[in-house]
Structure formats: C-alpha cells, structure tokens
Amino acid sequence: MPHTFINKLLLKKQALHLLQEAGLREVAEGDIDIHAARKIALWRQSSGAEVYLFALLTTASRGMARHYLPQIGLQPGLSKIHSAKGVQALPELSTAYQAYLECYPGEALSLVNEPGMATTTIQARQALLADLFFLDALSENPAAESFKDLLDDSDLASRLDYRSLIVQFAGQAEPLQEHGKSLPELLRRPAKENPHNLVEQISYIIKNWSPWLPQEVVTKMQIAIALTEEESRAYLPGPGPSPMPLFGEGDGSDAAAAFTADTDWMTTSVLLAKSIYIWLDQLSSHYQRSITTLADIPEEELVSLANRGFNALWLIGIWERSSASKRIKQLCGNPEAEASAYALHAYRIAEELGGENALRALEARCRQHGIRLACDVVPNHTGIDSELVKEHPDWFLQTDQPPYPAYDFSGPDLCEMEGIGIRIEKGYWDHSDAAVVFEHHDHNSGQHRYIYHGNDGTHMPWNDTAQLNFLMPEVRQAMSDLILAVARRFSLIRFDAAMTLARKHFRRLWFPPPGGSAGVQSRSAFALSDEDFTAAFPVEFWREVVDRINREAPDTLLIAEAFWLMESYFVRNLGMHRVYNSAFMNMLKREENTKYRLILKDTLAYNPGILKRYVNFMNNPDEATAVEQFGKGDKYFGVATMLATLPGLPMFGHGQVEGYREKYGMEYRRAYWKEEPDVGFIQHHEQQIFPLLHSRHLFADIEYFSLYDFMTDQGVNENVFAYSNGPIGQKFLVVYNNRTQATRGRIHLAADKASPEEEGLALPMPPFWQELGLDRSEDPFCRFHDLQGNQQLVSREQLSHGLELQLDGYEHRVFSDFQTLSDEDGSWQKLYQHLNGRTVSNLECERLRIVYQPLWKAFAALFDQGRLHVLAGGLVTARQTGPIDKIMTELSAECNAFVSMIGSSIEGSEGHSTSQIDLKALFADLSGWLAELSAAEAVEKMLAGQWQGTRSQAGLGVTILSWLMLQNLSQALGFSDESRCFEVFGSYGLDFAWQESAASEDQGRAVFLATLLTKTAGMQPHPAVDAPTFAHLCQGRENSRFLGVNRHQEQTWFLQEGMTALAGAIALQAGILQLRSGQGKEVPTISTAAAEHLRQRLARAAAVGYRLDKFLDLS
Structure with missing residues (x-):
C-alpha cells in the first residue's frame, strides 16, 4: 500500500491514553484490521464491523486528502505556503502543527517542525494538513457521530481556528480536474449522499474513489460491508419457506447430465432408519433381556423388517463418538447423554456396540433376509477431540486468535488426549452465546489455535465438531480415502449435510468473494478472489468421490443429504445415486400441493431421471416425527402411500411405523417417553403400506411413470395427486386428495414428459386409458381393483372421457390389475347394469352369481x-x-x-x-x-x-x-x-x-x-x-x-x-x-x-x- 494510505485510526490524546490503560496499546498504535476493530468494539461496547467500517472510512478519507494536496501543488512550510499562485505567508502554520501533534500524539509527523523544505518534511506537513481536512469533513458526518469519543476535534478547535486555515489552503489552487471537486467537497460527498449510513458511505467510496484507492483498501471495504451484513443477519431456528427448484437454470444446467446408473438392487431399495442405542434399548425392553451389541439384534426383528418390505437398514450412531461431545451434553444437563452421532472420534464401529465383528455378524444375518446395511459418513467435520484433530490439527479451519475478542475459553478442558487442551467458549455453558470457534491448546509447543466448529450457516454452530478445510488437497484426499474404505464395508452410504461441501456453498460459508457475506459469522474476513478459490479448490469434491467409487466400489449406493436447491445438481451433475427431497415432507405437510405438483411436473418436463433419484421421507432424524407432522389418520396414510409409490427411494424414520411421537436427540441412549407400539397403526401399515413396499419394482423407476391432472367443473384441483406406473399388465394408479375438503373429478390427460434422448424436450403423453394399456382391444369393459380389495367394472366408453372419482378429505385410492374384458355371453353387461357404479370385493364372483344363480x-x-x-x-x-x-x-x-x-x-x-x-x-x-x-x-x-x-x-x-x-x-x-x-x-x-x-x-x-x-x-x-x-x-x-x-x-x-x-x-x-x-x-x-x-x-x-x-x- 502506498504510504499515502495508512490503515490506522486517527485517535485523540485522551482516547489513546484510555486504550493504552485498557491494555490495547498495540491496537491503538498499530494497523487496524477486523481483529483490532473487534477489540476496540469490545472496549467501547459496540459493533466490531461498524468500528472496522469507520476505520476504513478514515483510511480512505485521509488517504484521498494526502493524495489530493500534492496534486494541486501545495507545499507547506513553517510560516508560509507555496502553491501555483505563489507564496503566501501563514504565520499560524507552526502553531497549527504543534496543536495537532499535542491533540493527536499517535501520528508520526514530528518532521513537520523541522526547518527547511526537505521532501520528507513537506510530505509530513501535507499529511498533517490532510488530517485537518479530514477532521473538518468528519465533524459534519452524522454517521460518525458515535465515534467522536475517539477523535473529535473539540480540543484542537479550542486551541486553533483550523477551519479558517484550511479554507485558505483550499483557496490556493483550483480543484483537481480528475475529481472535479475541491478537497472539502470531495471528502464531504459520501456523507452528503448517505448521511446516516456508514455502509452506504463506504459503498459510495468503492464506486467513486476506486481509481485512486489501492486495491487492498477496496477489498477490505468490501469485506467490511460483508462483515456488517454478517453481524446483522438473523439466525432463526425452525424451518423456513419451501423453495422451488428451477430446472434448467443455475448450477451446472449447461453441462450434460452425468447420472450414475443403478446396479440391479439399488432401484428398489426401501430404507429404514434406526438410532442404534435407542433401538437396542427398545429391543431389550421388548424381549426382556439385555440387547447391547449389533450381534444381539434378534433374528425376529430382521424377519419382521423383511416381511414389511424394508431391504435397507440405516444404522445411526455406530461409529466411535467424541468423548468431548459426550461430556458437553452431560455438563449441559443430561447425565445419561451419549456423544452426538455426528461428532465422531474415528470411523470404527464402537466397541460398546460389539466392534467390527458384531457388524460383520449382523450384516451376514441381514443378507440372508435381503437387507443391506447403510451408515453415515460426515466428511465435513469431526468431533472436536477426534483422532484427526490430534494428528492433523492444521487440516482444520482456524485462526491464531479468537475472531471475536469477547470470547472466553476459561471453561473445563474437554480433551482426554495427553498434551492437548480443548475448550469451547464459555457462552455455551450459560447459553449466552454461540461461538464459532473452540480453543485448541498444544501443551508441548504452547501454541493456541482457534478452530472453527462445523456450521451450515443456518442457525447455530455444532459446538462439538471441528470444521475441516477442504481448500487443502491433503484433506480432500484423506476424506476420499475414508469414504472408499467405508464403501467397502457398507452397501449404502448417507453423506450428512453434503451440500456444505459443494464448492459453491463451501465458498459461501467459509471463503466468500470480497464483499460477499459469509454464511458463517466472522468468515467474511477470509474472503478469496475467484482465481484464488479456484486454484485451491479446482474440482467438485463430490464428483471426484463419485467417480472413484464407481471405479473401485461400484456396488455402493451413495445418498446425499442436500438442500438449498442443490437436489438436481447432486444427482445430475455430481452423480450421486440419490439425494434428499425435503420438499416431499415439507410441502405435503403444509399442504402446499400446487407447489409440489409443479415440482413433479417440472421435473418430468426437464429430466425425469432426477425424479427417480429422490429420497422421499416423512421425517428426518433431526425433524419432528412423522406422526407429529402428519398425525395418525387419513392424511398420514395418504402421504405414506405416496411415499411408498412415487419413484425414488422411500425412507422411513425410527419409530414411524410404530407410531412413536418422541423426537430422539442424537445424543440419546434411550427413549425418554414411555411409548408402546400402536398395534392398530401397525396393522394399518400391514394392510395399506407394506404390500406397496413389496411392489417397489413397479413404482421405483420413471420409464412408465405418468402424472395426471384431476379435472373438476372448476378446473384442475391441485390438491389431488394422481399418477400411474408400471408396465402394461402391471399398472398401478394412485390417487390422493391432500386436503380436508371432499372433491369429485376426472383423471384424463397426463402431464408432458421429457424425451429420454433430449433433456428439456417435453413431449405430450397419451390419455389416461391408453397409459393404462386399455386400448389394445375392442373389448367393451375393463375392470380393476383397489388396495382394499374392492373391484370396479367400467365401460370402455366411460374411460374414453376419463376415470371419474369421488374423494373425501385426505382419501387415497390405489388401483391395479387393469384388464379388458370380452363379453360374448353378455354377462358383463348384465353385471355392469346391476352394479350401477358400485364396487364389490370380487367382480368374477358377482358375474358368476348372476349367470349361475340357480x-x-x-x-x-x-x-x-x-x-x-x-x-x-x-x-x-x-x-x-x-x-x-x-x-x-x-x-x-x-x-x-x-x-x-x-x-x-x-x-x-x-x-x-x-x-x-x-x-x-x-x-x-x-x-x-x-x-x-x-x-x-x-x-x-x-x-x-x-x-x-x-x-x-x-x-x-x-x-x-x-x-x-x-x-x-x-x-x-x-x-x-x-x-x-x-x-x-x-x-x-x-x-x-x-x-x-x-x-x-x-x-x-x-x-x-x-x-x-x-x-x-x-x-x-x-x-x-x-x-x-x-x-x-x-x-x-x-x-x-x-x-x-x-x-x-x-x-x-x-x-x-x-x-x-x-x-x-x-x-x-x-x-x-x-x-x-x-x-x-x-x-x-x-x-x-x-x-x-x-x-x-x-x-x-x-x-x-x-x-x-x-x-x-x-x-
């Protein structure tokens, strides 16, 4: 940076003395960055970002004044001033110099009192006079009013009428042509444009002064604005609105689709989640014996899972967990708590659960019942006391000082590893703050690191985790090696919070562009240019992982937990086999039916291959349970029917089938509510849901999938979901009314569907009756039955106008076995007239009853x-x-x-x-x-x-x-x-x-x-x-x-x-x-x-x- 621009505050003598007394001499006398600004802010009980903005306003204004004065040829002496207009006597100059140095003693301008006109002396005098212009402009800036305690000119003005002096200075030269304004006008302009807003003043300076400012100053200003936005952002708990994906727009939409093909078993997978410690405790209670390891899981449970239609079992919490996380949970009020399932010590099966041998034994038994095992991998972060923290502390995002000086790490040492101290910030213990870093102290070297907690930027840092730095190639390689090792042990891997490692979001959270607000507080100070970020993180980590798994462990199904409108990108571009579809749960719960039908339609019209790669669910482990969100009545079973019959991968939560309401914390070792399985609820699943899960081979793919409008006299009823799937002869038709009001209408026309050969080319689909394969003969009747066993007889003429249905609120119907019927003896005609639209349990029985009644x-x-x-x-x-x-x-x-x-x-x-x-x-x-x-x-x-x-x-x-x-x-x-x-x-x-x-x-x-x-x-x-x-x-x-x-x-x-x-x-x-x-x-x-x-x-x-x-x- 040129000497003209000095990155420090101009402090009056009293403020400088107070800062020195407060132990902030280094901050007061040195260059000011965001850390120094936050220390001053802590002392002043104000905002660090605002102090930093003011400091940069000071830097830019003083620098512009120091740049301006030499350009107009002003050369001040001790008692006169030289300019293009000649020499003018100003005997009060030396008095002004002395008064300024006494009022602002922190500035190294003592050369001003040296006799003569040496270049360095002239530059020092120009700098001092520039500060007078700055102080004059600042006195009329309302946005700087709160900073008068640091540098106001009241003492200086009592000693010297410096304003009349600078008026004389300004009159010695014409305004610079390149600025078109006199120096006082130039310095007052940001405040004149935006008198009460420092952010807007800095934005004005960036826009209008950038040609004369060093790029480093501009970058710091952009970062300061981002830090201000970061500090003022509200971090609110709870779900936000349901966003709509924009297919064909945004990330990677211009690239060719790069799906990963399923191996034979993947398409029909049905996943059941189990929080392992809670499940083992529930099994112990049910079987009245101690069941504590994976090998102890009763055979009957595996038989039951298979009989219900589950062929994939997600075991949550099987890895070795962080002892520090466990201690945090216990010190925060739950003496029975385990560590969080996502704060890991190492990727080894916990010995408490029987270790690797118990896993292998369980896996062998599961395979006998057609069940594959799934696990979590969390490459984004580890526990704060993990093996990696011990062995490679430099692999984690960190600073050498707390990002906020108010942070206090005086709490208990949470680390059991010799030679290392781990402390989280004190505010976590009394719930007064949520610090973004924890303290890592190497007792041998004495080094302190402040490592960032894992964080998705949406609410609270995960205070028992440490964030890995994916800008480091060695970190990416280590995590890739880890994932491959896990892939050789498990058939399915779920990547927790996978979207946080997409380049776009890793940058947004941790290394935003200059001026871009970071998702994680304090990280705007670590801004990187596009070039620097790309050089450090050139290729999507997930694409590299997927390609490697496809080469070396291709029979592993990869599931990404990804939100933030990244669903399509993760399967279409990054190649994940499956991706979470949170819209299914959120929109159907809120009955945002128009929005969810639009997602289905848009996906079909853009690329149906995305639809078959969704993981649909009614609750995620960190969400309220399914029955809390959907109840136990018709709405639950309507949505559960959609879960079981839409393309993609259905995922059921722990306790969902049993009707449990308790939301299990990730640190729970047992359930705290005394809940018994709801027998009637389970039986309803046995009658309506499990048979559908056993037919997933007809529902999981998209080749035969069609979506229909439900037409009423008033137009399309967007609350009704109607779709069919399956090859001719095995067609299913699913209809569900996700609203409390009853409705009547027809299913007739199918939504457009993109060609498999050309993405985005939506083609019109045949009408309903042709889609169901009922156009292959001239037979006058057809029949089909619903899941409740009732059969319906309709005429071909009826179908040509669509299938007419009456649906009560939250009613669902599942139809199958569509067949055309010849009627050579007229018996079907007789039955058709006899039934008059009624359904019966067995049409053939009713026909035979009429024909052979005697x-x-x-x-x-x-x-x-x-x-x-x-x-x-x-x-x-x-x-x-x-x-x-x-x-x-x-x-x-x-x-x-x-x-x-x-x-x-x-x-x-x-x-x-x-x-x-x-x-x-x-x-x-x-x-x-x-x-x-x-x-x-x-x-x-x-x-x-x-x-x-x-x-x-x-x-x-x-x-x-x-x-x-x-x-x-x-x-x-x-x-x-x-x-x-x-x-x-x-x-x-x-x-x-x-x-x-x-x-x-x-x-x-x-x-x-x-x-x-x-x-x-x-x-x-x-x-x-x-x-x-x-x-x-x-x-x-x-x-x-x-x-x-x-x-x-x-x-x-x-x-x-x-x-x-x-x-x-x-x-x-x-x-x-x-x-x-x-x-x-x-x-x-x-x-x-x-x-x-x-x-x-x-x-x-x-x-x-x-x-x-x-x-x-x-x-």
Whole structure:
C-alpha cells in the first residue's frame, strides 16, 4: 500500500491514553484490521464491523486528502505556503502543527517542525494538513457521530481556528480536474449522499474513489460491508419457506447430465432408519433381556423388517463418538447423554456396540433376509477431540486468535488426549452465546489455535465438531480415502449435510468473494478472489468421490443429504445415486400441493431421471416425527402411500411405523417417553403400506411413470395427486386428495414428459386409458381393483372421457390389475347394469352369481350347516330317528337334483354316472363305525371325541359330512379325483357360494377344512399315518393361516385349536376311507393307527408349547 494510505485510526490524546490503560496499546498504535476493530468494539461496547467500517472510512478519507494536496501543488512550510499562485505567508502554520501533534500524539509527523523544505518534511506537513481536512469533513458526518469519543476535534478547535486555515489552503489552487471537486467537497460527498449510513458511505467510496484507492483498501471495504451484513443477519431456528427448484437454470444446467446408473438392487431399495442405542434399548425392553451389541439384534426383528418390505437398514450412531461431545451434553444437563452421532472420534464401529465383528455378524444375518446395511459418513467435520484433530490439527479451519475478542475459553478442558487442551467458549455453558470457534491448546509447543466448529450457516454452530478445510488437497484426499474404505464395508452410504461441501456453498460459508457475506459469522474476513478459490479448490469434491467409487466400489449406493436447491445438481451433475427431497415432507405437510405438483411436473418436463433419484421421507432424524407432522389418520396414510409409490427411494424414520411421537436427540441412549407400539397403526401399515413396499419394482423407476391432472367443473384441483406406473399388465394408479375438503373429478390427460434422448424436450403423453394399456382391444369393459380389495367394472366408453372419482378429505385410492374384458355371453353387461357404479370385493364372483344363480342356491342349500349339524349329532347316537331319516332323504334327493342341474354343462368330466346318490346306506355305515369307536379302547375313542367335539373345541362331524357329500357328488359326476371336481365347481363360483353360506367363523373354518380334505383324500401315504406328509401339510400358506401360525419373540407358534382340528379331521378321514373301501375287517384297522398318531401329535404339540419349529422337528 502506498504510504499515502495508512490503515490506522486517527485517535485523540485522551482516547489513546484510555486504550493504552485498557491494555490495547498495540491496537491503538498499530494497523487496524477486523481483529483490532473487534477489540476496540469490545472496549467501547459496540459493533466490531461498524468500528472496522469507520476505520476504513478514515483510511480512505485521509488517504484521498494526502493524495489530493500534492496534486494541486501545495507545499507547506513553517510560516508560509507555496502553491501555483505563489507564496503566501501563514504565520499560524507552526502553531497549527504543534496543536495537532499535542491533540493527536499517535501520528508520526514530528518532521513537520523541522526547518527547511526537505521532501520528507513537506510530505509530513501535507499529511498533517490532510488530517485537518479530514477532521473538518468528519465533524459534519452524522454517521460518525458515535465515534467522536475517539477523535473529535473539540480540543484542537479550542486551541486553533483550523477551519479558517484550511479554507485558505483550499483557496490556493483550483480543484483537481480528475475529481472535479475541491478537497472539502470531495471528502464531504459520501456523507452528503448517505448521511446516516456508514455502509452506504463506504459503498459510495468503492464506486467513486476506486481509481485512486489501492486495491487492498477496496477489498477490505468490501469485506467490511460483508462483515456488517454478517453481524446483522438473523439466525432463526425452525424451518423456513419451501423453495422451488428451477430446472434448467443455475448450477451446472449447461453441462450434460452425468447420472450414475443403478446396479440391479439399488432401484428398489426401501430404507429404514434406526438410532442404534435407542433401538437396542427398545429391543431389550421388548424381549426382556439385555440387547447391547449389533450381534444381539434378534433374528425376529430382521424377519419382521423383511416381511414389511424394508431391504435397507440405516444404522445411526455406530461409529466411535467424541468423548468431548459426550461430556458437553452431560455438563449441559443430561447425565445419561451419549456423544452426538455426528461428532465422531474415528470411523470404527464402537466397541460398546460389539466392534467390527458384531457388524460383520449382523450384516451376514441381514443378507440372508435381503437387507443391506447403510451408515453415515460426515466428511465435513469431526468431533472436536477426534483422532484427526490430534494428528492433523492444521487440516482444520482456524485462526491464531479468537475472531471475536469477547470470547472466553476459561471453561473445563474437554480433551482426554495427553498434551492437548480443548475448550469451547464459555457462552455455551450459560447459553449466552454461540461461538464459532473452540480453543485448541498444544501443551508441548504452547501454541493456541482457534478452530472453527462445523456450521451450515443456518442457525447455530455444532459446538462439538471441528470444521475441516477442504481448500487443502491433503484433506480432500484423506476424506476420499475414508469414504472408499467405508464403501467397502457398507452397501449404502448417507453423506450428512453434503451440500456444505459443494464448492459453491463451501465458498459461501467459509471463503466468500470480497464483499460477499459469509454464511458463517466472522468468515467474511477470509474472503478469496475467484482465481484464488479456484486454484485451491479446482474440482467438485463430490464428483471426484463419485467417480472413484464407481471405479473401485461400484456396488455402493451413495445418498446425499442436500438442500438449498442443490437436489438436481447432486444427482445430475455430481452423480450421486440419490439425494434428499425435503420438499416431499415439507410441502405435503403444509399442504402446499400446487407447489409440489409443479415440482413433479417440472421435473418430468426437464429430466425425469432426477425424479427417480429422490429420497422421499416423512421425517428426518433431526425433524419432528412423522406422526407429529402428519398425525395418525387419513392424511398420514395418504402421504405414506405416496411415499411408498412415487419413484425414488422411500425412507422411513425410527419409530414411524410404530407410531412413536418422541423426537430422539442424537445424543440419546434411550427413549425418554414411555411409548408402546400402536398395534392398530401397525396393522394399518400391514394392510395399506407394506404390500406397496413389496411392489417397489413397479413404482421405483420413471420409464412408465405418468402424472395426471384431476379435472373438476372448476378446473384442475391441485390438491389431488394422481399418477400411474408400471408396465402394461402391471399398472398401478394412485390417487390422493391432500386436503380436508371432499372433491369429485376426472383423471384424463397426463402431464408432458421429457424425451429420454433430449433433456428439456417435453413431449405430450397419451390419455389416461391408453397409459393404462386399455386400448389394445375392442373389448367393451375393463375392470380393476383397489388396495382394499374392492373391484370396479367400467365401460370402455366411460374411460374414453376419463376415470371419474369421488374423494373425501385426505382419501387415497390405489388401483391395479387393469384388464379388458370380452363379453360374448353378455354377462358383463348384465353385471355392469346391476352394479350401477358400485364396487364389490370380487367382480368374477358377482358375474358368476348372476349367470349361475340357480346352481349357487342349490349348492349352498346342500351344505346348510344347521341341517348337517343335526345329522352329525344323530349319526353319533346310532339312532335313525324320523327327523334324521328325513334329512338323509332330503339330502339324497337334493344331491341328485344338483347333479342333474350341473352335469350336462360340465366340460372335461370323465363320463356321467347313471347311479343315483343314496346317502342312507353311507350314513348307516358311518353311524355304525362311530358307535364302534365310542365303545372302543381309549385311543380309538379319541376319534369319536373328535367327531362330537367338546365345550372348547367344535366337533368335526359337519366337516366330515361336507367332505363325504363332495365325494359322492364327484363320483356321481364321473370324477375319479374329488379335488378335480371341486376345481370345476370353482369355475361356476360354487366355492364362493359355499364360503358365503358360512354364517360364522367356526362355519367358515369347517368349509376350509372340508375343502382341504378333498385334497388329502388321494394322498399316499395318507398324512394321518405319515409324519413327513403331515409336516408338509402344516406349512402351506392357507393351512398355516388355519393353524394360526404366528411369530412372537423370535419363535414361530401355532394355535392348539387349529392343530387339533386339522389332525383330528385327517384322522377321521383315514378311518372313513378304509371303511368305504371295505377293508376294515381284512387288515389291521387304519383307524387304530390314525388314532394313535392323533394322540401322539396332540401330546407332542402340548409338550413343545405349540412351537411350530420344534413340533415339526419331532415329527
């Protein structure tokens, strides 16, 4: 800087003395920078940035005056002044010099009193006179009023009329042409333009004086303005407004898209977050045993996660944490606190959690259930006492003195590492301040560093973290190496606060351009030019990381937690596989539906590939829980349905499915609210959400995704989200009304969608009915069903105008299985007219009911369980009374009538039997056999007991009679296989008719068991006497449901009632099959063997406590 511009305050004698007494001699007498300005501000109880602005106003004004006077040729002597107009006697000059030096003793201008006209002497006198011009101008500057205590001219003016003197000076020369103003006018101009605002005065000087100012002074002025903005910025907690992305504009939009392709499993990932310590504590409570390591996580939990549709598990807080962070949390009031999950000591699995071996064991078990593990990496910062802080303290952003002199680091030493002291600023302990740095003291060298805390510039520094300096190549390389090492251990990596390391935002936060306000307080003082920043940080760190992972660990899914409208940039330009989409949560919660539909539309029109790379969520770990934001009612399940069905990666929060409301702090070791899982809430997920998660292969991609407008009489209802996805034949249509008001409208036209070949070229899409693949035939009807199991029949003509729907407030509908239907016999037309727009649970059933109504009635009447119950009781008493005889006669006649009714229409039967069904003979034999059983030894007597039942167990007589009637019908119709006959009955809907005839749950179980007996009748060997066949029978899906198979506390159980009924029914069937074969007296009775097996099975079931795995092992 030229000597003309001196970067120090002009201080009057009294102010200089007070500063020296306050221990600020160095500040008072030396050059002033932001640190010195803040020290003076602390002494004056004012703003450091404002003091710095005033100091720079002083520098610029004094410098301009010192530049101006030599240019007009003024050469002051001791008693006269030389100028272009000649020599003018001014005897008061020497008095003025002396008065100035006495009033402002800090200025090194003693040469002014030297005799003669040496160059250095003239320059000193010119500088002194320049200060007089400056003081005169400053006295009329309202914005400088608060600084009069430092340099006001009252003492000088009492000794000397210096203003009349400078008027004489000014009259000695014409104004400089380059300025067009006299020196007094020039110096007063900034205050005249902006009398009460120092920032505006400095801005004026930058704009108008820059040609005569050194660039360093201009840069400092720009920084001072930025520091002032920085100090005055409000840092408010809580979420701000929901910003809208601008596709095709901004960062990287002119570059070609550079997405990273998914490997096969990535597209359908569904992520569940678990805060590890809290989860282990909850598991311990649930299972009533100590579960403290990763290896202890029960198998049942992994089975449950997989069954629910989760295939990725994010373990939050598994790394070694900072002991300093833990101590901070505990000293601040929570004696149970752990360190923050994001203040890390090192990237090793915490030994408390079982270390690396426990992780490997858990990972192996998770893989068996199709679950991959996810973890966090936080390259932005470490804990304040991390291994890196110890080994490479120079890798962190730091200064050699506190950025604000008021900072006090007299609190406790938080470091357990030998030779190092770590202290956070005192204001954190009493909640009076939030310092941006902490103190690092090397006891061996004595060096003090003030290292910046991690900070995203939005609210508060993270006071247990240390910010890494990514301008250093060695830091970037070390973090890249770390990420690669983690990628070789985990399938998914979530990068916390990833946007803070994008070059744009790293610069904004820490190294703004001169005049650019920093995101982090005090960092405007560390401004860098564009050239210097680019030289230090030339390439996006994240792009380098992604490219390296793609080369060396390509099967790792990378997730960026990024906000600030960086979502598109992170996947399209930087190549992350997935990026957080906070708009999903925020806009749907606030019901900013128009804005979110616009995001979907704009994304589709620009590049749909972005949409499939969003991570959608209803809460983030540091947000309020999902039920706190969305409730537990229809709105929650509507948004959760969108979460499960939109393209991208769905992420569920810890406790979201269970309905927990507590927001867990990152330092929590346990939950503090006593919450139990909401069983009804979970069941609602099981019915509505989990089935969708298992169908993510149809929802996750964007190739078949279409978004629709919901048209009402008033136009588009922006509150309704309607979209379809999936290939033809597997289409799903999702509709949700995210508003409390009901609505009615049509889904017809799809939003434009960009061509895969040309970004930004939005092409019109086919109408709704074509998108669903319903235009491939001329069939007059189509059908589809919703997630609740209801089916709807619509005409092709209806669809051509769009699908009309009525939606209540927060109602959602999910439709699938779109099929066109031919109607050769007119049955669909009849059903269409009959339903008149109503939905039903089974359209095929309803159609068959209309077409075969007489058969349905006849078949249902045959199996009237009230009548069969009377018959079963009569047979066991072995008395053919009048009522029983009448029932047998009626049943025989009705069976023969049914055979006549259905026989002629059956295709594929093996010939019509000419014999008539006579149930009397069969039932007479059966009655005698039951009488023998009742009189037999105990083991065979069990079979009779199974027929009759007990108070706690329904008898099986009705079930056996139903099966026997089916067997006789099968034989009469010419079927050798009764199970094949029952399948044919199903083609007429008679299975539906039979199920509907069951008036209670017990009757329904009897129908199921009778149907099962049609299948077991032909099994060889028969399951009644063969253990492997019976074991296989116990494991079928429908059979398991009949047995009441369930999982509880890592074990599989069944119900006693179900096993007794199943085992008893097949034992009775085995005996009856032998009875009907006529072999009962020629071979050892199967009844005895079947009864013995029945006894053993029921005893074994009780012995193993009705645990299925043990029961089958023993079988």
